[in-house]
Amino acid sequence: MGSTIAEKILGAHAGSGPARAGDVIVAGVDFAMLHDARASNALKRIAEFGAAHLPFAARTAFVLDHYSPPPHQEAANIHREMRAFAGRHGVVFYDVGDGICHQVLPEGGHFTCGDLVTGTDTHSTTYGAFNAFGTGVEGTDLSAVLMTGKLWFRVPETIRVDLEGRLQPGVWAKDLTLHMLGRLGAEGANYRAIEYAGPAVAAMDIDDRMTLSNHAAELGAKAALLEADQKTIAWLKARGAREPRPVRADADARYCERFEIDVAALPPQVARKHRIDDVVGVHDVKNQRINFALIGTCTNGRLDDIRQAAAILKGRQIAKGVRMIVTPASRNVYLQAAREGLVEALTAAGASVEAAGCGTCVNITGHLITGDGDVVISSANRNFKGRLGNDNSEIYVGSAATVAASALTGLITDPRSVPGGEWRPISKAA
Secondary structure (H helix, E strand, O other): OEOOHHHHHHHHHHOOOOOOOOOEEEEEOOEEEEEOOOHHHHHHHHHHHOOOOOOOHHHEEEEOOOOOOOOOHHHHHHHHHHHHHHHHHOOEEEOOOOEOHHHHHHHOOOOOOOOEEEEOOHHHHHHHHHOOEEEEOOHHHHHHHHHHOEEEEEOOEEEEEEEEOOOOOOOOHHHHHHHHHHHHOOOOOOOEEEEEEOHHHHHOOHHHHHHHHHHHHHHOOOEEEEOOOHHHHHHHHHOOOOOOOOOOOOOOEOOOEEEEEEHHHOOOEEEOOOOOOOEEEHHHHOOOEOOEEEEOHHHHOOHHHHHHHHHHHOOOOOOOOOEEEEOOOEHHHHHHHHHOOHHHHHHHOOOEEOOOOOHHHHOOOOOOOOOOOOEEEEOOOOOOOOOOOOOOOEEEEOOHHHHHHHHHHOEOOOHHHOOOOOOOOOOOOO
């Protein structure tokens, strides 16, 4: 019997050859990440163990992205502790404003195809876009990785999703992931890996592929893996990653579930207030008035997302009474957006472009506190009640294009109905 991508990567890192779904293994990790919202617990555990030498420190990144900038004294002190710890032990370090963990790790070339990557965030599934097994762990798990370079795993079952056709202009991977949530339900893939394959994946550029893997966290997935192709390899090579070790599933691999989606028939999707899996076509909510628009987060704060927004808003003004925030996923994304004139276009349209970080998404920094009755359209990954600091506001989720089109009109709007809404990047390798 053949093996899935997840089984092959985990088995190889356990030194046992392909593992089988349900096996419990101890595997060597290739790279690890600890962000500031989970750092306190991890560093306490290391201190309790009295570990003076951390052999895995050089292959671990500390990222200050959630408390960015720190909103209170406690967060600022956590940052001080992380800076000092990283300096003592030689940990890779990303400071406030450098960007969101799931963007700076691949940008920094810290892993490659076939790797096993752990991070203290559920959206560590993002790394599967690069044919790596990326998964979220807790701070105590990360402390074990820092001390030993190893961690235990239960090998997940895998759902195979074949994406046929090609996304139409104005429709993005965000819409596809929302469709998946509507189909399977939040946590519908709990502790399972997802393999995405097919011509629709091959047609996507890297930014969209990262969205595809990232949003699998809302499905409860342990990992969300894509096969590597020339786009993947060229992107990683351009950023100094190690030689790739691409992993493909066997033709006779065993899956717990398998289905096809014809993405060519998919319209823009929107998740309605309070539930990320209450998903409908954009036309079902097209008359919903909004007060706030948010583009950013680890899911949709990349360069192509900002380009989508600028294509719609350049030379125009957002609707009266609508506020809009754009948060790039990293400093590099911000700089490239500035070089391309995207920051100027969005600012002139009435949006506020902020420094890279997670604070707006989870309302840690208090930059985006909604008022009673406010309605938000967001490209973030979650829309739980109270997510933006107020139980009496409502959050709808859509693609960056849908958010920008809605900001332009003041109503949730199909991006294909406005000029620029069908923008599509010229396919490129790196």
